[in-house]
Amino acid sequence: MFEVATAGTVTVIDRRGRRLGTVYLAHTPESKQGTMSRNLTRLVTAVLQAWERPLPRLCYVTDAGDNEAAYYATVLRPMRHPRTGDRLDWVRVVDYYHASERLWAMAGALFGPGRQAHAWVRRMQTLLKRPNGIRRVLNSASVHRSRQMLKGKRRAAFDKAYNYLRKRTPFLRYAAYQRVGIPCGSGVTEAACKTIVTQRLKLSGMRWTKGGAQTILDLRVLNLSGVWTEAYQRLLRAFPSVTVPTYATCGRNELTIAA
Structure with a gap:
């Protein structure tokens, strides 16, 4: 376990x-x-x-x-x-930052490492905090996926991150949260x-x-x-009376032996 x-x-x-x-x-x-x-x-x-x-x-x-x-x-x-x-x-x-991790996962699958992936994630992070942001993010990701024709591990990584966000869309309304002071x-x-x-x-x-x-x-x-x-x-x-035991005094013979 x-x-x-x-x-x-x-x-x-x-x-x-x-x-x-x-x-x-x-x-x-x-x-x-x-x-x-x-x-x-x-x-x-x-x-x-x-x-x-x-x-x-x-x-x-x-x-x-x-x-x-x-x-x-x-x-x-x-x-x-x-x-x-x-x-x-x-x-x-x-949590917004856990959602952002899925943006990076999708960017890696779409563009690989590099400036293009970094730039796309930054745009999507900004978009995610705007009204109807999550749907606009998912739409952008879908467009790039159709253009890239992803296959194999890249397609699997993209789909995992994409579905994470899609299934949790009702809990990603960050613009509405910020408007009323709810932490994102x-x-x-x-x-x-x-x-x-x-x-x-x-x-x-x-x-x-x-x-x-x-x-x-x-x-x-x-x-x-x-x-x-x-x-x-x-x-x-919870302990109204605490009794501390006293130590017995050493006898004279015990002191002599100790000496």
Whole structure:
């Protein structure tokens, strides 16, 4: 089974696009990321439960991996507000930079390495952020594909990248997202992968058990989320009385033997 470490974030952004705060989650390598999904669901539910103001716009910004897509389809889309029971309306966004990677894959298949591929990708990246941009990008790619008469591996590489974008067209409306202040990239979560996991657990010569690594990750997310003091006080309240055993005093004979 394929296992990967995961990081997740819940971020509050104001109407001007300023990040007001972020809560972090992280988990050691696990197949299908079940623990992360459960913890993220509990966190989102707790935030909505405590939110007293008008409901904010809810956005789910990730790449389009199997686990991320499954979480959106099976958890977020059918999710209801924990207090009112109303169906929640989520805006699904496929990360712009992951979409850009498919532009580079198509350019490589169409033009090979070189300035022509680079120039086409730059034009398509700009176009992708304009109204109806994804359809205009796909149309340009289709025209070049028909002219190039791609075959073999080049055709397979092109089709894979093209179909990735075509199937996710409803989640690539970057012009509309930018107009209302929705982030187009999952940079906060990508940065969390580095600051929480990579910088601490992947140093030279390090070896970890899953239990030991998870303890370190838990401590780091508490610190980065700004809830260290609250969590520490809650832990202390869970142990109202702590008894520290005293060491027995050495007898005279024991001291003589030691001497």
